[in-house]
Amino acid sequence: MSYELCKKIIDLNPYEAIHEDYKHKLDANESFIPIDDKILNQIKDKLGEIDFNRYPDPYCENLCECFSRFYGVDKSYITVGNGSDELISIITSSFLMSQDTVLTITPDFSMYKFYAHIAECNLVEVAKDSTLKIDIDTVIKAAKANNAKMIIFSNPCNPTSLGISREEIIRLLCSVDSLVVLDEAYMDFWNESLVHDIGEFDNLIILKTASKAWGMASIRLGFAIANLKLTKAMKAVKSPYNVNTVSQRIGAVIYSNKETLLEMRNKILLQRDYLYSELISITEPYNDIIVYPSCTNFVLIEFESECESSRIYNYLKENSVLVRCMGKYLRVTASSDTDINAFLNLLKKAIKI
Ligand SMILES: *Cc1c(COP(=O)(O)O)cnc(C)c1O
Numbered sequence: 001m002s003y004e005l006c007k008k009i010i011d012l013n014p015y016e017a018i019h020e021d022y023k024h025k026l027d028a029n030e031s032f033i034p035i036d037d038k039i040l041n042q043i044k045d046k047l048g049e050i051d052f053n054r055y056p057d058p059y060c061e062n063l064c065e066c067f068s069r070f071y072g073v074d075k076s077y078i079t080v081g082n083g084s085d086e087l088i089s090i091i092t093s094s095f096l097m098s099q100d101t102v103l104t105i106t107p108d109f110s111m112y113k114f115y116a117h118i119a120e121c122n123l124v125e126v127a128k129d130s131t132l133k134i135d136i137d138t139v140i141k142a143a144k145a146n147n148a149k150m151i152i153f154s155n156p157c158n159p160t161s162l163g164i165s166r167e168e169i170i171r172l173l174c175s176v177d178s179l180v181v182l183d184e185a186y187m188d189f190w191n192e193s194l195v196h197d198i199g200e201f202d203n204l205i206i207l208k209t210a211s212k213a214w215g216m217a218s219i220r221l222g223f224a225i226a227n228l229k230l231t232k233a234m235k236a237v238k239s240p241y242n243v244n245t246v247s248q249r250i251g252a253v254i255y256s257n258k259e260t261l262l263e264m265r266n267k268i269l270l271q272r273d274y275l276y277s278e279l280i281s282i283t284e285p286y287n288d289i290i291v292y293p294s295c296t297n298f299v300l301i302e303f304e305s306e307c308e309s310s311r312i313y314n315y316l317k318e319n320s321v322l323v324r325c326m327g328k329y330l331r332v333t334a335s336s337d338t339d340i341n342a343f344l345n346l347l348k349k350a351i352k353i
Contacts, residue, residue: 008120023320024339029158029186029298031215032271032335033264039257046249056245059235063248066255067223071208073195077225079234080251082242084185084209084222085111087234088152091205091224093119094237095179096149103148105134107159107326109183112152124148132160132292132300136168140175151176154183156190156295159324159331163295166192173201179230181205186296188213188265189272198225205230212297213265216254219247268297272334275299278344279332286351298333312350319346 004010018027035043060080068075081087088111096102098120104112106125116123124146126139134153143151151172156163169192173180184206187193195206205226211217221243224234254261276291276299283289288304303309306328313325321343324331332343 008117018322022317022322024335024342025322026298026333026335026339026343027322027324027331028217029212029296029331029333030217031212031264031268031297032333032339033215033267035215036257036260036264039253039260042253042257043250046253047246050245050249052245054245056241056243056248058240058242060243060248060251063221063243063251063255066252070255070258071195073198073225076228077198077231079224079226079231079238080243080248081222081224081238082244082247083211083220084183084207084224086220086238086242087207087222087224088112088181088183089115089118090234090238091179091181092116092121092150092152095233096121100149101146103139103143103146103151103178105139105151105153107132107157109154109158109185121149122146128160132157132162134162134164134168136164136172140172143176143178148176148178150179150181152181152183154185155192156186158186158296158298159300159326159329161292161294161296161298161300161331163190163192166194166197169194170197173204177203179203179205181207183207185209185212189269189297190295195225199227202227202229205234210251210254213268214254214261215264216250219250221247221251268334271336271340272297272299274337275332275334275340275344278340279347282344282348283351289351298331301330301332303328303330312347315350315353316343316346321346 064075064078092115096119101122101124102116103124106127124142126142128134180203184193205224208223210221272294276294279291279299283291290302292300309328309330310325316323
């Protein structure tokens with residue numbers, strides 16, 4: 001006798017996060033700014049008040065109040081997850097039946113495809129055009145033709161760094177019967193959010209995270225914002241104690257410090273602009289390198305070929321600068337002056353080799 005893994009997981013490998021130490025980490029779109037001292041002290045006080053022997057609040061009431069005030073969105077529309085990653089998993093595995101169709105717009109965040117696979121869904125991938133833009137009419141047509149039950153994409157998009165307007169998304173929401181999961185992980189760096197319109201759509205779930213602009217990737221907090229019916233369903237299908245008390249308390253402190261958070265975010269945006277403008281001037285003489293304008297905390301660079309991007313990626317890596325390589329693209333997270341300058345200096349050398 002022998003036990004066989006089922007077909008859908010037999011060839012899967014564990015997620016490979018890079019844990020080696022690199023001097024300059026510009027690969028994961030994390031915030032480069034360490035936590036503010038004042039906020040850290042508030043957190044320390046809060047942690048002392050925890051009843052560690054008790055289970056967490058399943059609905060994160062206090063955290064939801066703070067989040068609700070931060071974004072100006074009604075508390076009853078919020079579901080909290082152990083990172084938005086968990087929420088993507090919960091939504092995909094619960095709101096869909098096996099063999100239902102999930103539509104993604106590629107390239108996009110790789111986890112959408114992964115969870116669709118685990119949920120035994122059919123995947124329809126609509127390709128972005130050669131400039132990496134989303135054509136909403138193509139998405140609408142494909143959703144209808146394939147009877148898509150769910151459309152999931154990020155706006156602004158990881159990895160393209162491009163965004164599409166609220167109007168375009170509203171047009172999509174009004175033209176399809178599908179559930180639309182709008183991942184706004186990077187919307188804190190831009191200003192076309194749909195959170196304030198959430199009550200008007202019966203097919204919209206917006207995802208937000210503490211991991212990017214707010215610099216809290218370590219505590220794993222993600223948020224789903226949706227109307228009452230969808231929110232009730234999400235709360236019903238999630239595991240009861242999915243968000244631990246430590247993260248709930250820390251999150252409540254974080255979202256109660258709006259001014260400090262916005263200052264941090266603005267610092268990141270300044271670094272992003274610096275990275276972008278330097279890249280534009282460095283690559284100006286090279287017609288085969290494209291630098292995309294960014295609505296996020298990272299910049300995407302397109303090279304002539306996959307061979308060229310991976311050559312540069314490896315050269316950077318050998319010199320302790322880590323970026324993300326995806327096909328013929330490099331994705332570079334905005335960071336400190338030291339990190340950006342280390343990257344730029346190596347890049348200048350690499351493209352001339
Ligand atoms: C980083 C990221 C997230 C955030 O995931 P968490 O699980 O909340 O850390 C979600 N979506 C996209 C597109 C991202 O890039």
